[in-house]
Amino acid sequence: MSSELLHNGPALWRQLATGDEDAFRSLFHAYTPSLYASALQVVKQEETAREIVQETFLKVWLNREALAYMDNPSGWLYRVASNLAISQLRKQATEHKWMHSQPFDNTTTNDVLETISFREARQLLHQAIEALPPKRKLIFQLSRQEELSHAEIAAQLNMSQNTVKNQIVLASKFVENYIQKHAGTYLPLFLLLMKKYF
Incomplete structure (x- = not known):
């Protein structure tokens, strides 16, 4: 330590x-x-x-x-x-x-x-992402899963960075609320989305 x-x-x-x-x-x-x-x-x-x-x-x-x-x-x-x-x-x-x-x-x-398992939480995350509108889902995945910047996403999808930012905020709130509703507790998205732990 x-x-x-x-x-x-x-x-x-x-x-x-x-x-x-x-x-x-x-x-x-x-x-x-x-x-x-x-x-x-x-x-x-x-x-x-x-x-x-x-x-x-x-x-x-x-x-x-x-x-x-x-x-x-x-x-x-x-x-x-x-x-x-x-x-x-x-x-x-x-x-x-x-x-x-x-x-x-x-x-x-x-x-x-006996509380919710990590795999259950990840499954809820997947379900929440799948429930997003198509364009918002794509932007969220490019940001949180592919780790692209707002500028990179905006250039790739031919939209403004402000639009990208707003869509990510809306998607994050929806995903967090979905998981909280079904898991009964709020879970930090970064824990469920981080690809490199070690």
Whole structure:
């Protein structure tokens, strides 16, 4: 853990509790390398380890208000990641019928693990994007998924940058509201849309 995080960590957790996405980003980028390494040691599969990190930070966002009152929120973070890794092993064990040979302890954060999954959230994101009007959908995808600038999108679609910006704002609000309505909670779009986590 960096000295900067040690110094600013408590403040970042408090800011996160208010829904501050910048604080969430800072915590995400600070903890992702070590969480990924820990998960990879357990599950031995890179893609699965990435999914565990994504799932862990989804739980962080969903439980952000409670985290501000914890004495050791980073410890909670690692327990969630550990339980997710163990749950993945349990799933693999069930599939390969050697579950009873593994002494799993999955009791510490069951309440957390029962909330919406990252895959469910991504599915809702896909559904929300598909529900956008065609032109707005294209602009949103070029911006958030292809990571083109407003100027690049405007040039490609022969429209003004202001129009592009307005369409992205409208699309983002629709997608956020759609996910909030169906998931029962607000989720930061950047977590669901980022293609490069590591």
